[in-house]
Amino acid sequence: MTAYAELSTREAYGRVLVELGEQYKDIVVLDADLSRSTMTKYFAEKFPERFFQCGLEEQNMMSIAGGFAASGKMPFASTFAVFAACRCFDQVRVCIAQPKLNVKVVATHGGITVGEDGASHHAIEDLALYCSLPGFNVVVPADGIETAEAVRAAAATNGPFYIRLGRPKFPAVNKDGYRFSLGKAMVLRDGKDATIIACGVMVSKALEAANVLASQGMDCRVLNMPTLKPLDEEAVIKAATQTGAIVVAEEHLLHGGLGSRVAQAVAREKPVPMGFVAINDVYAKSGKPDELLQKYGLTAEAIQQAVKAVVGKKPA
Amino acid sequence: MTESKTKAKLDLSIPELEQKAKQLRRDVITMIARAGSGHPGGSLSAADIVTALYFKVMHHDPKNPQWQDRDRFVLSKGHAAPILYAALSECGYFPVEELATLRKLGSRLQGHTDRTLTPGVEMSAGSLGQGLSYGIGMALAGRLDKQDYRVYVLLGDGECDEGQVWEAAMFAPHHRMDNITAIVDHNDLQLDGRVCDIMGLEPLGDKWRAFNWNVIEINGHDMKEILHALKKAGEVKRKPTVIIAHTVKGKGVSFMEGNVDFHGKAPNPQETEQALKELA
Numbered sequence: 001m002t003a004y005a006e007l008s009t010r011e012a013y014g015r016v017l018v019e020l021g022e023q024y025k026d027i028v029v030l031d032a033d034l035s036r037s038t039m040t041k042y043f044a045e046k047f048p049e050r051f052f053q054c055g056l057e058e059q060n061m062m063s064i065a066g067g068f069a070a071s072g073k074m075p076f077a078s079t080f081a082v083f084a085a086c087r088c089f090d091q092v093r094v095c096i097a098q099p100k101l102n103v104k105v106v107a108t109h110g111g112i113t114v115g116e117d118g119a120s121h122h123a124i125e126d127l128a129l130y131c132s133l134p135g136f137n138v139v140v141p142a143d144g145i146e147t148a149e150a151v152r153a154a155a156a157t158n159g160p161f162y163i164r165l166g167r168p169k170f171p172a173v174n175k176d177g178y179r180f181s182l183g184k185a186m187v188l189r190d191g192k193d194a195t196i197i198a199c200g201v202m203v204s205k206a207l208e209a210a211n212v213l214a215s216q217g218m219d220c221r222v223l224n225m226p227t228l229k230p231l232d233e234e235a236v237i238k239a240a241t242q243t244g245a246i247v248v249a250e251e252h253l254l255h256g257g258l259g260s261r262v263a264q265a266v267a268r269e270k271p272v273p274m275g276f277v278a279i280n281d282v283y284a285k286s287g288k289p290d291e292l293l294q295k296y297g298l299t300a301e302a303i304q305q306a307v308k309a310v311v312g313k314k315p316a
Numbered sequence: 317m318t319e320s321k322t323k324a325k326l327d328l329s330i331p332e333l334e335q336k337a338k339q340l341r342r343d344v345i346t347m348i349a350r351a352g353s354g355h356p357g358g359s360l361s362a363a364d365i366v367t368a369l370y371f372k373v374m375h376h377d378p379k380n381p382q383w384q385d386r387d388r389f390v391l392s393k394g395h396a397a398p399i400l401y402a403a404l405s406e407c408g409y410f411p412v413e414e415l416a417t418l419r420k421l422g423s424r425l426q427g428h429t430d431r432t433l434t435p436g437v438e439m440s441a442g443s444l445g446q447g448l449s450y451g452i453g454m455a456l457a458g459r460l461d462k463q464d465y466r467v468y469v470l471l472g473d474g475e476c477d478e479g480q481v482w483e484a485a486m487f488a489p490h491h492r493m494d495n496i497t498a499i500v501d502h503n504d505l506q507l508d509g510r511v512c513d514i515m516g517l518e519p520l521g522d523k524w525r526a527f528n529w530n531v532i533e534i535n536g537h538d539m540k541e542i543l544h545a546l547k548k549a550g551e552v553k554r555k556p557t558v559i560i561a562h563t564v565k566g567k568g569v570s571f572m573e574g575n576v577d578f579h580g581k582a583p584n585p586q587e588t589e590q591a592l593k594e595l596a
Binding site for chain 2: 019028049050052053054057059061062063064065066067068069070071072074090092093094095098099100195
């Protein structure tokens with residue numbers, strides 16, 4: 001048994017892919033000279049005949065994945081999130097999204113926690129891009145356990161997926177035995193004064209913020225929202241109705257990601273004060289992951305402040 | 317498997333193929349004229365190649381478009397959709413009358429190909445440069461499953477400007493693929509003008525050779541040469557073959573031949589009448 005709780009999201013991906021390779025004989029894996037970083041190397045070692053090294057040809061890789069899927073295979077195509085989203089967006093659009101093919105794009109090194117490699121390697125637009133594609137399922141797991149579960153769910157669900165993973169190990173927020181359900185949010189902590197909705201590395205920050213706020217007498221609900229698309233609108237509307245204020249936290253640009261999607265649902269169904277903890281229309285620089293989260297305001301403290309601000313805007 | 321494959325194949329003689337190509341050209345003119353927009357030039361230049369594939373070379377079954385063991389034709393130059401629709405309908409994938417719906421709201425025949433709508437269409441194309449990669453995916457799937465189908469990918473020459481074509485060109489020989497054949501419809505014109513003026517490709521054959529492809533250059537309007545080249549391509553082992561088919565844009569209609577204006581313009585009623593007369 002693999003102890004997914006101990007693993008980074010990308011390590012968990014590499015391990016679960018081997019497990020799925022046994023289960024699904026139609027899985028093929030493609031990588032663009034990053035298999036030692038995306039961890040598809042484990043699959044390559046176990047099933048060399050079903051692993052296709054594409055070299056630094058990300059565009060070629062995405063179109064090949066489309067051709068595989070059109071021939072009955074279930075391709076997993078992996079590279080860094082910046083390349084998976086920005087470099088081959090047209091290939092994903094034309095060869096995967098428009099023909100609705102069963103391709104799983106699993107990208108690692110999402111967000112600014114990539115760290116020292118700097119702006120060219122910080123994927124902060126990827127969620128906006130993939131969420132914009134009709135028919136795509138978009139998932140951002142928070143830890144190793146959730147990654148393994150989400151990748152299993154992607155394999156079991158026909159249709160295109162984008163799963164965004166990280167480089168460093170994120171603190172575990174889920175426990176062994178956790179069951180991921182596509183399009184469903186999980187209440188990690190209940191509360192009545194406000195709701196914090198988060199995905200990826202920001203889920204642990206949301207829990208941290210809620211704990212501090214609780215000690216200050218503010219009772220926050222925390223929703224782990226790994227599926228950006230399809231969005232769990234029911235959970236969002238329930239949060240708006242029952243807690244009257246929402247803060248969304250994500251490791252992504254302010255626009256086009258989880259915050260935008262939640263805001264649309266809230267604006268349409270149950271307008272309440274909202275706050276957003278995200279990267280505010282800038283590119284980040286080189287630095288250690290934690291230094292960058294601090295510098296660009298992706299912290300538990302920033303979430304606390306945002307919660308206080310939205311609670312202050314609630315009608316008396 | 318082999319037996320069913322033998323059955324599911326059309327096998328026209330060379331004179332019959334030449335007549336069929338003329339029919340497909342008439343279909344192209346008629347449907348684009350009726351649609352009021354479309355790309356006649358690159359459909360007409362590819363007509364003989366497409367005819368050879370669908371009516372002689374490829375194993376396929378119009379009654380069963382999803383037949384696992386079928387040969388696959390990938391139209392990478394998706395704007396030449398009309399020639400593919402003509403071939404598919406004349407083979408029996410859908411009624412010839414349906415060609416009249418080209419580009420109309422609710423039609424299964426989109427301006428550029430859509431595999432989710434049209435029986436027999438393998439790829440949703442239109443953004444150039446992607447078909448060879450997509451065809452590689454199909455060919456690798458066949459190789460993995462030990463199926464003996466072949467994949468044919470038709471590219472435009474202007475399309476070879478796209479960097480992704482050369483990513484794919486590097487990939488296929490590296491993976492020693494021999495169940496895929498690329499065909500370049502080298503009609504020497506692209507939207508803005510002559511290929512040599514817009515973005516020089518020559519020496520095109522040497523470029524593919526340098527990428528480790530087996531290269532065959534032919535007259536893409538000579539049925540005998542087309543059939544011979546396609547046969548030879550199937551015999552080469554452990555490396556892919558590209559057929560560079562020298563063609564004439566707008567072939568078969570005097571005022572469209574070599575005329576860049578008919579890259580993406582429909583003929584008016586007088587031009588249509590004239591064109592159909594020439595193709596009678």
